[in-house]
Amino acid sequence: MSTGRNSTYAVLLTFLVVGIFACRHPLPEEEVQLPDEVIIDYGTPYDLVIPPFFPPMDIPADNPLTVEGVELGRYLFWEKKLSGNNTMSCGSCHLPDKGFSDPNQFSIGETGAIGTRQAMPLVNMGWSTTFFWDGRAPSLEIQILEPIENPIEMNDSWINVVQEIASDPLYPPKFAGAFGSTEVTKEKIAKAIASFLRTMISADSKFDRQRIGQYFFTEEEQRGFNLFITEGGDPQDNPTFQGGADCFHCHGFGAMQMTDYLFHNNGLDATFENDPGRFLVTLNELDSGKFKTPSLRNIELTSPYMHDGRFTTLEQVIEHYNGGGTPSSTIDPFMKFTTGGLQLTDQKKADLLAFLKCLTDTSFLTNPAFQDPH
Numbered sequence: 189m190s191t192g193r194n195s196t197y198a199v200l201l202t203f204l205v206v207g208i209f210a211c212r213h214p215l216p217e218e219e220v221q222l223p224d225e226v227i228i229d230y231g232t233p234y235d236l237v238i239p240p241f242f243p244p245m246d247i248p249a250d251n252p253l254t255v256e257g258v259e260l261g262r263y264l265f266w267e268k269k270l271s272g273n274n275t276m277s278c279g280s281c282h283l284p285d286k287g288f289s290d291p292n293q294f295s296i297g298e299t300g301a302i303g304t305r306q307a308m309p310l311v312n313m314g315w316s317t318t319f320f321w322d323g324r325a326p327s328l329e330i331q332i333l334e335p336i337e338n339p340i341e342m343n344d345s346w347i348n349v350v351q352e353i354a355s356d357p358l359y360p361p362k363f364a365g366a367f368g369s370t371e372v373t374k375e376k377i378a379k380a381i382a383s384f385l386r387t388m389i390s391a392d393s394k395f396d397r398q399r400i401g402q403y404f405f406t407e408e409e410q411r412g413f414n415l416f417i418t419e420g421g422d423p424q425d426n427p428t429f430q431g432g433a434d435c436f437h438c439h440g441f442g443a444m445q446m447t448d449y450l451f452h453n454n455g456l457d458a459t460f461e462n463d464p465g466r467f468l469v470t471l472n473e474l475d476s477g478k479f480k481t482p483s484l485r486n487i488e489l490t491s492p493y494m495h496d497g498r499f500t501t502l503e504q505v506i507e508h509y510n511g512g513g514t515p516s517s518t519i520d521p522f523m524k525f526t527t528g529g530l531q532l533t534d535q536k537k538a539d540l541l542a543f544l545k546c547l548t549d550t551s552f553l554t555n556p557a558f559q560d561p562h
Contacts, residue, residue, distance in 0.1 A: 230368035231256040234383075239391035240400050242444050245314040251329065251379045253386065256365035261384025263362065264377055266560040269352045270336055271298045272343040278335070278381065279560060281307045284553050287486035288388070293497035301340035304463065306497035309490045311483055311552070314386035315445055321479045321495045323451060324469045328382035333374065346374040353377065390485050390552035391444070398546070399444075405546070411536075412543025420530045433509070433532060433540050437522040438481045446484035446547065452520040453477040455513020456494060463496065477518050488548045502544060506537050 231254030238244060247253055264270070265278045281295040282288040290307035297303065305321050313319075313328060325331035335341040336349055353359050353372050360370035367376055397403035405413060416439075418432025438454075439446045451466045457477065460467070466475035479495045493499040499508065512529040513519065519526065532540070552558075 230254070231366055234258055234387070236387065237389075239389065239396065239444070242389075242391065243315070245386065247314075247386070248327070248329070251382060253383055254366060256362070257367075257380050257383040258387050260359075260362045260366045261380035261382070262557070263358070263561055264353075264381050265384055266562055267353070269356065270342055270344065270349055270377075272348075273298055274352075276342060277560075282310050284558060285489070287311065287490040287553065288558075289490040291491070293492050295341070297338075297340040298343040299339070301343075303340050305495050306492060308480075308482060309486060310385060310388060311390045311485045312445055313388065315443065316449055318449065318480065322466050322469050323480050328385055329375075329378045332378040332381050336374075349377070350374055388552075388558055390549040392551045393485065393549040394546035395441075395543075396444075396549070406542070408539050408542040409546050412539040412541065413546075415532075415536055415540050416543055420525055422528075422531050425528070433506075433536070434522070434524070434530060435509075435540075438520075439484050447481045449481060451475065451478040451480055452522070453516060453518045454479075455508075455516070455519050455523045455526060456496075456498070458514050458516050460516075465495070474518055477516060478520075484544065485547050486549060486552070488545045489553070502541055503537070506532075506540060510537065 231252075234253035234255050234257070236245065236247075236253055251257075268274045268277045268280075270277060276298050281290045283290065287309045288311060289309035293306060294303045295307045308321065316328075317326070319325040319328065319331035325334065333346075336344050336346060350372050359372065363372055363376060364370045366380060394403050394405075394409070398405055415433040416435045418434075418436075419428070419430040420432050420434030421429025423429050423431055438448050438450070438452055440448060453465075453476075460477040464476045466478040466480075467473065469475075487493075487502065491500055491502070493502070493505050499505050510530045510532045512525040512527065513523045515526045
């Protein structure tokens with residue numbers, strides 16, 4: 189009998205203890221002590237959609253894509269406080285309707301100074317591994333740091349930029365959302381802008397839609413595409429020649445970017461005193477006159493062309509390659525027809541131009557997510 193009573197008391201005591209702990213309120217979040225090994229990630233993961241046939245994008249481990257980081261980056265990309273007199277933003281030289289490039293041969297800086305190279309278009313930057321025409325920056329984050337302090341570009345100091353951004357009531361909450369702290373640093377600014385640029389993906393041109401069966405080339409466009417992927421030269425001169433336009437060597441579409449991201453001397457000049465290109469980075473004489481292959485995406489809208497903007501039309505660009513280019517000590521082996529040229533007929537040149545226009549992606553240019561939010 190006593191054993192039964194003790195069992196009843198034990199059961200009652202158990203329910204009482206459980207009930208007490210169940211009714212306790214949890215500690216306020218700030219009082220919860222987490223183990224040292226727990227890492228808190230700030231921001232909402234950004235759902236980056238990789239288009240069909242595109243390879244994965246390498247995102248730096250120390251700069252993961254977040255919704256808040258991308259939004260902050262868009263604001264900063266269009267922020268004029270990044271220039272010395274608060275009149276220029278990154279977007280000032282990368283206009284949406286021009287394929288996020290500059291219609292001027294050389295960009296005009298904050299002081300009115302004029303640069304020496306054409307501003308490269310911004311498109312599918314997340315797949316590139318080097319930046320600038322000479323490839324001197326190995327990452328987007330590092331590339332973004334340079335124009336701010338360049339006297340012929342933004343002409344500001346990072347100390348001043350950080351102070352101005354930090355004092356603007358718009359930004360501390362956005363930095364807190366993106367990085368977990370209201371502190372503003374140049375590294376965070378670069379990371380945010382880099383995140384925004386990685387989301388600027390162009391993949392809805394006629395060429396892209398043709399690849400997934402949503403568009404069919406016209407006869408002219410198909411002939412142009414065939415020329416694009418065919419070896420050059422007149423078959424009557426050499427049995428191995430195929431009469432094509434020889435474009436695919438440097439602008440292949442295996443990764444859908446219309447560039448190999450490498451550096452080539454494409455026969456613009458015989459000597460390189462004005463701009464030795466990649467040589468300025470490597471100091472290797474064999475890199476003299478070499479420049480990074482630009483993407484052909486939206487090429488219809490990104491004139492002028494070449495690193496120095498010397499050509500104003502695509503017709504001029506085609507004629508340059510058709511003529512074979514200018515021989516030099518470092519001319520690329522793919523420029524095989526400096527003597528005699530490609531000998532494309534007028535019809536072939538028109539066909540090639542028709543295909544190049546198939547690389548225009550109007551939805552990319554007008555995407556609200558890339559426009560000025562200020």
